[in-house]
Every structure is written in C-alpha cells, then in structure tokens.
Amino acid sequence: MTTWTGPLPLTHRRRGVIAYLAIAYVGMWAAMSPLLLSGYQRGDAREDTGALEEACIAVAMLAPALAALVVVRWIERGGRARDVLALRWEKPWGRAVRSCLTAFAVPAALTAAALILAALAGRYPFAGVRWDGLGPWAAGAVLGMLLSLPLFFGEELGWQGYLFPRLLGNGDRRRVLRAYVLTGAAFALWHLPTLLMGGQYPGRPWWVSVPAMLVSCLLILPVLTWLRLRSDSVVPAVIAHAVVSSVSVGMVKEFADSDAELDPLHMGLAGWPGWIVTGAFVTFLAVTGRLHPSHYATPTTPRTSPVGHR
Numbered sequence: 001m002t003t004w005t006g007p008l009p010l011t012h013r014r015r016g017v018i019a020y021l022a023i024a025y026v027g028m029w030a031a032m033s034p035l036l037l038s039g040y041q042r043g044d045a046r047e048d049t050g051a052l053e054e055a056c057i058a059v060a061m062l063a064p065a066l067a068a069l070v071v072v073r074w075i076e077r078g079g080r081a082r083d084v085l086a087l088r089w090e091k092p093w094g095r096a097v098r099s100c101l102t103a104f105a106v107p108a109a110l111t112a113a114a115l116i117l118a119a120l121a122g123r124y125p126f127a128g129v130r131w132d133g134l135g136p137w138a139a140g141a142v143l144g145m146l147l148s149l150p151l152f153f154g155e156e157l158g159w160q161g162y163l164f165p166r167l168l169g170n171g172d173r174r175r176v177l178r179a180y181v182l183t184g185a186a187f188a189l190w191h192l193p194t195l196l197m198g199g200q201y202p203g204r205p206w207w208v209s210v211p212a213m214l215v216s217c218l219l220i221l222p223v224l225t226w227l228r229l230r231s232d233s234v235v236p237a238v239i240a241h242a243v244v245s246s247v248s249v250g251m252v253k254e255f256a257d258s259d260a261e262l263d264p265l266h267m268g269l270a271g272w273p274g275w276i277v278t279g280a281f282v283t284f285l286a287v288t289g290r291l292h293p294s295h296y297a298t299p300t301t302p303r304t305s306p307v308g309h310r
Contacts, residue, residue, distance in 0.1 A: 016071045017166050023070055024158055025190060027063025031056050032193035042198040045262040046253065057194075061151040064158020064190070071162065085161030087153075090231040103227050103236035104243055107269070110223075110281060111248040114273040115255060124252075124267040125260035137254055145239075145246045152242040153234075159187050159221075160228045160237045171293050180222055180291070188217035201264055208265070216270050219278040220244060226285050229296050244269055 029036075035056050042049075049057070072081045082088065090096040118124035163186065167179035191213055194200065200216075201209035227236035252268040264270040269278060282291075289295045 013166050016076045019075050020067045020071045020162055021186060023067035024064045027066060028060045028190055029193055031060035031063065035197060036193060040197050042202045045202050045264055058151055062154035065154040068158045068162035085157050086234040088233050090233045099231040099236045100239055103239040107240050107243040107248055110277050111251050111269055113277040114268055117276060118267040118273040125257040126255055127257040129255065141247045141250045145242045148246055149238060149242055152238045156234050156238045156241055159183060160224060161234045164225060176292055184218035184221040185214060187221060188214045200270055212265060215275055219275055219282060222282045222285060222291055226290055229293060
C-alpha cells in the first residue's frame with residue numbers, strides 16, 4: 001500500500017507538524033487581531049462584511065498554505081512543495097474535469113438536502129424558488145466562488161495538502177481514524193478567533209459556536225479528503241471548500257424569506273440539518289471504503305506519491 005509520508009523520519013514529521021500548526025495558528029490570530037482589538041462582533045447572518053473584515057479574512061486564509069510551504073521547504077526538506085502538497089491536476093484532463101464538477105456538485109447537493117430537511121422541520125423559512133432570478137444568481141455565485149479560489153488554496157494546501165498526510169503515517173486503520181479526527185479538530189479550532197467574533201454563528205456564545213464548529217469540521221473534512229484521495233490532487237478539495245463557504249451560504253440566503261431571521265445552527269451545512277445529511281454521506285463513504293487511501297492505491301505507485309491514481 002502507498003504510504004503518504006514517504007521516507008521522512010518520524011522525528012522530522014513530528015517537528016514539521018508542530019511547526020505547521022504553530023505558524024498556521026499564529027498567522028490566523030495575527031490576521032484577526034485588528035478585528036479582535038476593535039471589538040468587532042457579527043450579530044446577523046445577513047450582515048455583509050466590510051473592507052477591513054475581508055482583508056483580515058483573506059490574510060488569515062493564506063496562513064495554512066504559508067505554514068505548509070515553510071515546513072516543507074525549510075524544516076522537512078523532503079521534496080518539491082508542489083509534489084508534496086499534491087498541487088497538481090489529475091490526468092487525463094477529462095477525469096480532472098469530472099473531479100472538479102463532482103467537487104462542486106456534492107456540497108451543493110448536501111446543502112440542498114439540508115435546507116429541505118430544515119424546512120420540513122419548520123426551522124428554515126423557505127420562500128420558494130424565484131425562477132426568473134435563479135440564473136443570474138447562480139452565475140454570480142459561481143463567479144464569486146471562482147474568484148475566491150486562491151484563498152481556499154491557502155487553506156487546503158495546509159489541511160489536505162500537508163497536515164492530513166502527515167498524521168496518516170503508514171495508513172493503518174487506527175492512524176486513518178486518528179488523522180481524520182485530529183485534522184478535523186485542528187481545522188475547527190483554527191477558526192477560534194472568528195468564532196469569538198460571531199463569524200460562523202452570529203449571536204451565539206463561544207461555548208455554543210466552538211462545539212458546533214467542531215462537529216461541522218469533523219463531518220465535512222472526510223468529504224474534502226475523499227475528493228482529494230480519489231483525484232490524487234488537492235484541487236477538488238479546494239473547489240469543494242469554496243462551495244461550502246460561499247455557494248452553500250448563498251443558497252441559504254437565496255431561498256429564504258427575505259424578512260426572516262437566519263440562524264446557521266438550524267439550517268445549511270453548519271447546523272444540525274447539515275450534520276445529518278453530511279453524516280449520512282460520510283457513513284456511505286466509510287462503509288464503501290472510500291475514506292481509506294488503500295482504496296485508491298495501486299502496486300505501481302511510487303512511495304513518494306501521497307496517493308495512487310485509481
């Protein structure tokens with residue numbers, strides 16, 4: 001079976017993981033410090049972010065990629081960063097296109113299922129589909145997602161490109177489960193500064209938003225990892241993350257009553273309806289073996305490659 005971590009000694013991997021987490025977390029807190037010091041609080045899910053908020057978020061999202069590049073280049077020195085972090089296109093090109101479309105369709109479908117579930121439970125103020133404006137809204141949402149992709153490369157080069165493979169080790173079942181749990185937890189807690197300001201769960205105290213974010217990240221991370229595993233590339237995970245954080249949030253607003261209050265804890269992928277549908281999908285992936293690297297590895301795969309092509 002292919003090993004994700006290649007010939008790096010254990011001490012190098014541990015040192016690299018510690019350095020990666022330190023740089024990524026310090027970078028996040030430093031980027032958010034202007035907002036934290038100003039006392040900024042997001043109190044409404046419909047509230048638009050200003051120029052300063054957008055700038056701080058953009059800088060923060062680049063921190064994991066910076067951390068991964070620093071560790072690979074100057075601490076581990078285990079190969080070209082592009083290869084180590086799976087920054088490549090799947091081949092042939094037709095398969096790469098299908099992987100990217102899947103990366104868009106899956107989180108969008110999960111969001112739609114979550115909204116239907118929330119509406120049936122009476123927690124989502126569904127206002128119907130405005131067909132005359134659906135096309136322009138969808139085009140704008142996709143364009144906005146594409147423009148934001150560089151920032152999501154900033155996150156996923158760190159979480160999927162670097163951290164998950166390092167925690168995976170030799171890929172036995174115990175290590176696979178540990179890699180999913182620890183990466184998901186690290187990913188969630190990295191958002192702590194934004195959670196303290198009501199970013200993902202406006203109006204909620206930290207003792208509600210932090211556990212909610214932990215659940216959300218622990219459930220969505222396997223979906224992103226599955227997309228990365230099946231393509232041997234970090235690109236589909238980047239696209240899916242962008243859909244979750246932009247298109248999915250836009251769907252919640254687009255199909256809701258414009259006068260109704262929106263609570264992310266009760267709608268979309270960030271709330272309990274999303275946990276149910278995403279949990280069901282992750283269960284399917286786990287039962288069918290799609291969350292284990294060995295499902296995609298081949299006997300001819302080089303040891304230094306993170307995962308084999310299908």
